[in-house]
Amino acid sequence: MDYGLTDQQNEIVKLAYQVAREKIRPVRERYDQSEEFPWPVVEELRQADLFGVYLPEKYGGMGGGTLDLCLVVEQLSRACAGIALCVAGSGLGTMPILLFGNEAQRQKWLPGLASGKLIGAFAITEAEAGSDATAMKTTAKLEGDHYVLNGSKCFISGGEVAQTYVVFATTNPARGARGIAAFVVEKGTPGFTFGKKEHKMGIRANPTYELLFRDCRVPKENLLYKEGYGLFVAQSTFDMSRPGVASQALGIAQGALDETLAYVRVRKQFGQTVASLQAISHMLADCATSIEASRALLYATGKAMDAAVKPAIDAAMAGGTIVFDEINRIKIRRYTKESAMCKVLCSDTAMKVAVDCVQMCGGVGYMRDFHVEKFMRDAKITQIYEGTNQIQRNEIAAMLIKETASSQRA
Numbered sequence: 001m002d003y004g005l006t007d008q009q010n011e012i013v014k015l016a017y018q019v020a021r022e023k024i025r026p027v028r029e030r031y032d033q034s035e036e037f038p039w040p041v042v043e044e045l046r047q048a049d050l051f052g053v054y055l056p057e058k059y060g061g062m063g064g065g066t067l068d069l070c071l072v073v074e075q076l077s078r079a080c081a082g083i084a085l086c087v088a089g090s091g092l093g094t095m096p097i098l099l100f101g102n103e104a105q106r107q108k109w110l111p112g113l114a115s116g117k118l119i120g121a122f123a124i125t126e127a128e129a130g131s132d133a134t135a136m137k138t139t140a141k142l143e144g145d146h147y148v149l150n151g152s153k154c155f156i157s158g159g160e161v162a163q164t165y166v167v168f169a170t171t172n173p174a175r176g177a178r179g180i181a182a183f184v185v186e187k188g189t190p191g192f193t194f195g196k197k198e199h200k201m202g203i204r205a206n207p208t209y210e211l212l213f214r215d216c217r218v219p220k221e222n223l224l225y226k227e228g229y230g231l232f233v234a235q236s237t238f239d240m241s242r243p244g245v246a247s248q249a250l251g252i253a254q255g256a257l258d259e260t261l262a263y264v265r266v267r268k269q270f271g272q273t274v275a276s277l278q279a280i281s282h283m284l285a286d287c288a289t290s291i292e293a294s295r296a297l298l299y300a301t302g303k304a305m306d307a308a309v310k311p312a313i314d315a316a317m318a319g320g321t322i323v324f325d326e327i328n329r330i331k332i333r334r335y336t337k338e339s340a341m342c343k344v345l346c347s348d349t350a351m352k353v354a355v356d357c358v359q360m361c362g363g364v365g366y367m368r369d370f371h372v373e374k375f376m377r378d379a380k381i382t383q384i385y386e387g388t389n390q391i392q393r394n395e396i397a398a399m400l401i402k403e404t405a406s407s408q409r410a
């Protein structure tokens with residue numbers, strides 16, 4: 001299907017798929033089994049310049065937008081969603097700096113994040129604050145020129161390997177959701193250490209860690225935007241990053257179908273190929289249809305969101321202002337609903353397609369060395385992180401009700 005991608009976007013797709021085929025496919029099983037971080041592959045991704053496709057050229061990026069990042073993540077996930085998370089997870093840890101950072105903060109961190117020299121991470125979840133992030137207990141107290149952080153975060157992707165962590169903490173517990181702030185905490189800051197490494201069902205090439213903060217002194221210039229705006233930082237970031245999870249899911253679904261098609265068109269039972277059995281051919285058709293419908297929503301959302309947000313980014317780059325302020329000044333509407341829809345549709349598609357692919361391949365599909373079972377294990381997380389699909393549905397429904405109420409008032 002022709003989605004009207006630009007020449008640069010078509011090139012990005014080609015390049016990312018080439019890296020996926022030649023550099024990721026041959027090693028994905030090794031990293032899935034060892035749960036090691038794939039540094040040599042990260043080096044290939046850096047060489048291919050795939051970390052900063054969505055970042056402004058001013059900081060060494062390619063000047064694209066959310067859709068460009070999605071195209072990279074989709075193609076990499078066709079081979080391995082865990083390795084693709086090296087790029088997607090760093091993107092999640094970079095978006096808040098792009099959207100809420102001032103010029104000095106952007107200059108300090110974005111060039112390294114754009115080149116992949118720095119890897120970013122995003123830390124909001126705590127043991128008692130998952131879907132309800134406002135229940136977080138990590139505190140940040142201003143003492144002179146530093147905020148002193150105390151508390152812990154759990155399930156943090158890219159933990160230990162990332163260099164910059166956008167960490168959410170409350171500066172004023174009495175203010176609840178309005179007391180939260182976001183900080184960039186660099187690896188190596190005294191008082192910032194790593195706790196438990198999780199052992200996971202899928203995306204095992206990407207480490208998931210507990211972060212520990214004990215009297216961790218963070219320079220006050222590392223505060224992103226203002227105290228009390230942490231939840232805005234998180235929500236605005238998710239509006240732009242959830243399509244990234246959707247693209248990871250889409251790549252998983254496509255990868256599972258690619259492998260399955262290659263197998264069922266040659267596997268013979270009852271004197272005919274398995275693909276020619278009507279029961280199997282209908283499953284293939286349903287998988288392909290769901291994937292294309294998911295892709296259509298994702299690309300349309302990415303394009304619309306990028307067209308809307310680009311003037312704000314351009315204005316902030318030119319004037320040295322903050323992108324979030326420009327978004328408000330230009331009165332750009334939020335894409336919360338569409339972004340949540342992308343995540344729900346693509347991740348539910350990935351889960352169903354991957355399960356169906358295992359079924360179509362029979363016993364072989366269940367075996368580790370055949371990889372289709374890996375797509376099934378990797379698919380599950382896309383329904384859980386960056387807000388579970390239940391939370392996405394809550395948000396979609398809340399927006400629908402709000403839109404209906406305001407259209408009836410008009």
Ligand SMILES: Cc1cc2nc3c(=O)[nH]c(=O)nc-3n(C[C@H](O)[C@H](O)[C@H](O)COP(=O)(O)OP(=O)(O)OC[C@H]3O[C@@H](n4cnc5c(N)ncnc54)[C@H](O)[C@@H]3O)c2cc1C
Nearest residue numbers: 122123124125130131155156157208384385386387388390
């Ligand atoms: C592999 C992995 C990587 C992760 N990476 C990161 C990361 O990099 N950074 C980060 O900050 N976090 C990360 N997370 C955390 C992730 O975002 C949370 O796990 C997720 O938001 C759900 O929170 P929870 O696990 O506490 O589940 P809970 O909030 O305890 O939810 C349990 C169940 O209740 C449902 N539920 C809860 N509230 C509602 C509601 N109001 N309405 C309907 N259903 C509801 C949920 O959908 C879920 O099914 C990661 C998690 C995993 C597993």
